Every structure is written in structure tokens, then in C-alpha cells.
Amino acid sequence: MDTRRLGYFVRVVDIGNITRAADSLHITQSALSQHISALENDFKSRLLERTGRGVEVTASGRSLYRYAQGIIRLEKAARIDLRAGGDTPAGLVTVGLASYSMAPGLAVPLLRAVRERYPNIQLQLIQNLTVVMSQAVLLGQVDMALIYDPGYVRGVVFEHIxxxxxxxxxxxxxxxxxxxxxxxxxxxxxxxxxxxxxxxxxxxxxxxxxxxxxxxxxxxxxxxxxxxxxxxxxxxxxxxxxxxxxxxxxxxxxxxxxxxxxxxxxxxxAMSLCTCEVQPLSHAAALVADLVRTLVPAPAAPGRKPA
Structure with a gap:
């Protein structure tokens, strides 16, 4: 499968219009339409429905969109890792952070620690996704997520932090x-x-x-x-x-x-570090996970007003 086509498909879904997506990709509308048609032929399923305003994603299209995001991210991570070479930890590491929690406050300290210790690791921090964070881990869209523990979810592991x-x-x-x-x-x-x-x-x-x-x-x-x-x-x-x-x-x-x-x-x-049960973390991701564990602050003492 041509991963470039998956990237084109994701762009169309994100923008919701083939003409504007083609402009952003610097290709013609007809060429982009052909790539989408080729994907639909490969999967033998309708992925997009054309409307007067643009396109609407079908149920099959939504499923492919979720998987495509993970595939594209893994390809990018591989390119970064191979480009770095040597024994220095390198690669793309994506961390999901739960909203309405202490997790977003960890973003800047984590970014600083990664830049200081592992300059060849490219960190990607994500808070809002079209799927819940545990599913994003399962689909390969993120390497790990610091989230509220939702209970048992098949295919992922929750480490209480x-x-x-x-x-x-x-x-x-x-x-x-x-x-x-x-x-x-x-x-x-x-x-x-x-x-x-x-x-x-x-x-x-x-x-x-x-x-x-x-x-x-x-x-x-x-x-x-x-x-x-x-x-x-x-x-x-x-x-x-x-x-x-x-x-x-x-x-x-x-x-x-x-x-x-x-x-x-x-x-x-419980706040937990969520990782995939069947796909082990890369060396770079494992190092970032260790940093997350060390950076999570101890619980704050209750008080009348936040300090």
C-alpha cells in the first residue's frame, strides 16, 4: 500500500473538501480524486461521500482514518530513527495527555527534559484526539498516554502513577x-x-x-x-x-x-500511564516513559485556594 495515499486521505478528511485539500497538498484536484478512488478500490469500500459542500466520511472511512493516522506516525518515526543512526536515542515519540487533569501541566517539564537529555528524540504531545486516548494507544496513534484509568480495556496496559x-x-x-x-x-x-x-x-x-x-x-x-x-x-x-x-x-x-x-x-x-499490551515501546519511547514517571509530582495538599 502507498502510504502517501493514506496521507492524502487523512488530509481530505481533516479539511473536509477535496479542492482545498488538493491546494494544500500542491496537487491537482483530479489527481487527488484518483488517489482516493485507488484507496477505495484497494479496500473495496466507499470511504467518502461527495456532497455539495465537500465530502463526508463513511463508517469505513472513519475506521481507515484512525488506522491511517497510526500508520503515518509510525512511518515518520522510522524515518527519524533511521536518519539519526548511531547509538544515540532517536525517533518520534508521541505522548497523549488527558484533559481536565494534571497531565497537561507535565508538558513543558517533559519537553525540557527530553530536549536536555535526548536531543535526537522528537517529542509530540497531544491532548485532543478524535478517539479516546486508550484507543489511540491501541491503534498506534500515540506511543503512550497519561490519562485517568478507565478500567479494563483490552489490548492496553495501565500503570498507576x-x-x-x-x-x-x-x-x-x-x-x-x-x-x-x-x-x-x-x-x-x-x-x-x-x-x-x-x-x-x-x-x-x-x-x-x-x-x-x-x-x-x-x-x-x-x-x-x-x-x-x-x-x-x-x-x-x-x-x-x-x-x-x-x-x-x-x-x-x-x-x-x-x-x-x-x-x-x-x-x-487513578492517573495511569497507558501503553499498548502487544506492541513494545521503542527504545526512545521507553526513555520518555521513564521521564514521565519521574516528573509526575506528588499529590498536592488540599487547601481553600490554588497556589
């Missing part, structure tokens, strides 16, 4: 939720409007499960994925959210929010 306890986060501009300082009950919290990630996210699932177990409703008024949007929305008093203390410290200035520990329920999960 640290435990994260969730806290209620509200804007300092809004009245205090509780008169007891830095603790709050689920009933008190249930009176608030919440800004949360999608229903698939571990933070959302654990939070709603705790409210449900207490016979209460968690009112989610908006689903927010980008961390920067969440930060601004909470600070401006548009809703409360639930985060681990480490993420609250990373996202908010000390006087922007109030942080409450749940007095009558412990909401927590």
Missing part, C-alpha cells in the same frame, strides 16, 4: 457555596450549574455517579472541552466545575476561584 481526588471549583466572584470554609456537601453543590466535559470523560462520569448515588442531580449547563475555555468560563462565574486539585492549581490564579473538598463523598480516580 498517582491518585487524583476531585474538588469543586467555583468563581471567586460568586458567593461562597458553603459556610464551612473549604468543604462542601453534594447537596450544596447540586444547587449549582456545572461546566463539564462530554459524558465520555472520566471526570464527568465520576462526578455524575457520585451525585446519582446520593439521590441528587448534577445540572450540566454546558459541555466544555478546551481547558482554556473552561478556565475563562469558570472565572467569569458562568458555572462551577470539578477538577483534581493539581489541575486547579495549574489552570487558575490563587484569587480567581474557590476550591472545596467534598465533605460527604470522596470523588477520585
Amino acid at each position: 498517582r491518585e487524583e481526588e476531585f474538588h469543586l471549583i467555583t468563581s471567586a466572584r460568586t458567593p461562597p457555596v458553603s459556610s464551612r470554609g473549604d468543604t462542601v456537601t453534594l447537596k450544596e453543590a447540586s444547587r449549582l450549574d456545572f461546566l463539564m466535559p462530554s459524558e465520555l470523560h472520566t471526570v464527568r462520569r465520576i462526578t455524575e455517579a457520585a451525585f446519582h448515588a446520593a439521590g441528587l442531580h448534577c445540572s450540566v449547563v454546558a459541555e466544555v472541552e478546551p481547558d482554556s475555555v473552561l478556565r475563562d468560563a469558570v472565572v467569569n462565574g458562568l458555572g462551577a466545575t470539578v477538577l483534581p486539585l493539581s489541575a486547579a492549581r495549574a489552570h487558575f490564579a490563587p484569587d480567581e476561584v474557590r476550591v472545596y473538598r467534598f465533605a460527604d463523598s470522596r470523588l477520585y480516580t
Whole structure:
């Protein structure tokens, strides 16, 4: 199979329009259409449906798109590794970082450590993907991911790094939720409007499960994925959210929010390093994994406001 065609296909899916994709690839529209047709012939399946606005991806196309991303990444990693040569660790290493966690705060320290110790390793840090991170590891789209442990997932291994306890986060501009300082009950919290990630996210699932177990409703008024949007929305008093203390410290200035520990329920999960069960890490990826383990900070002590 011509991996170049897979790259063309991924570009078309990303842009959603063959004409604009052809322009970005510096080839003609007809040539790009021929490459897509050749892929469809190879797989004996329709990958794209042409529409008046551009193209829509079929179910088969979505499956190929996920695998194509992994294949393209592995090819790029091989080229970097072989180009470096010698005994110096080299290659492309892709690390997925869970949103709404302490993981994004690890990005700069990890990048610095890799540049200082292994200058021939090209690090790629990814936070948002079209599939969940554990599936991205399984599909070869990332080498490893630092994520909330979702429980058993066939084909991947979860190495517990640290435990994260969730806290209620509200804007300092809004009245205090509780008169007891830095603790709050689920009933008190249930009176608030919440800004949360999608229903698939571990933070959302654990939070709603705790409210449900207490016979209460968690009112989610908006689903927010980008961390920067969440930060601004909470600070401006548009809703409360639930985060681990480490993420609250990373996202908010000390006087922007109030942080409450749940007095009558412990909401927590494990942060884990996720790797593929059947595909061993490359030498470069194994070195980066060791750095991740050493850079993960110890759990922060609870407090009323993030420092």
C-alpha cells in the first residue's frame, strides 16, 4: 500500500473538501480524486461521500482514518530513527495527555527534559484526539498516554502513577457555596450549574455517579472541552466545575476561584500511564516513559485556594 495515499486521505478528511485539500497538498484536484478512488478500490469500500459542500466520511472511512493516522506516525518515526543512526536515542515519540487533569501541566517539564537529555528524540504531545486516548494507544496513534484509568480495556496496559481526588471549583466572584470554609456537601453543590466535559470523560462520569448515588442531580449547563475555555468560563462565574486539585492549581490564579473538598463523598480516580499490551515501546519511547514517571509530582495538599 502507498502510504502517501493514506496521507492524502487523512488530509481530505481533516479539511473536509477535496479542492482545498488538493491546494494544500500542491496537487491537482483530479489527481487527488484518483488517489482516493485507488484507496477505495484497494479496500473495496466507499470511504467518502461527495456532497455539495465537500465530502463526508463513511463508517469505513472513519475506521481507515484512525488506522491511517497510526500508520503515518509510525512511518515518520522510522524515518527519524533511521536518519539519526548511531547509538544515540532517536525517533518520534508521541505522548497523549488527558484533559481536565494534571497531565497537561507535565508538558513543558517533559519537553525540557527530553530536549536536555535526548536531543535526537522528537517529542509530540497531544491532548485532543478524535478517539479516546486508550484507543489511540491501541491503534498506534500515540506511543503512550497519561490519562485517568478507565478500567479494563483490552489490548492496553495501565500503570498507576498517582491518585487524583476531585474538588469543586467555583468563581471567586460568586458567593461562597458553603459556610464551612473549604468543604462542601453534594447537596450544596447540586444547587449549582456545572461546566463539564462530554459524558465520555472520566471526570464527568465520576462526578455524575457520585451525585446519582446520593439521590441528587448534577445540572450540566454546558459541555466544555478546551481547558482554556473552561478556565475563562469558570472565572467569569458562568458555572462551577470539578477538577483534581493539581489541575486547579495549574489552570487558575490563587484569587480567581474557590476550591472545596467534598465533605460527604470522596470523588477520585487513578492517573495511569497507558501503553499498548502487544506492541513494545521503542527504545526512545521507553526513555520518555521513564521521564514521565519521574516528573509526575506528588499529590498536592488540599487547601481553600490554588497556589
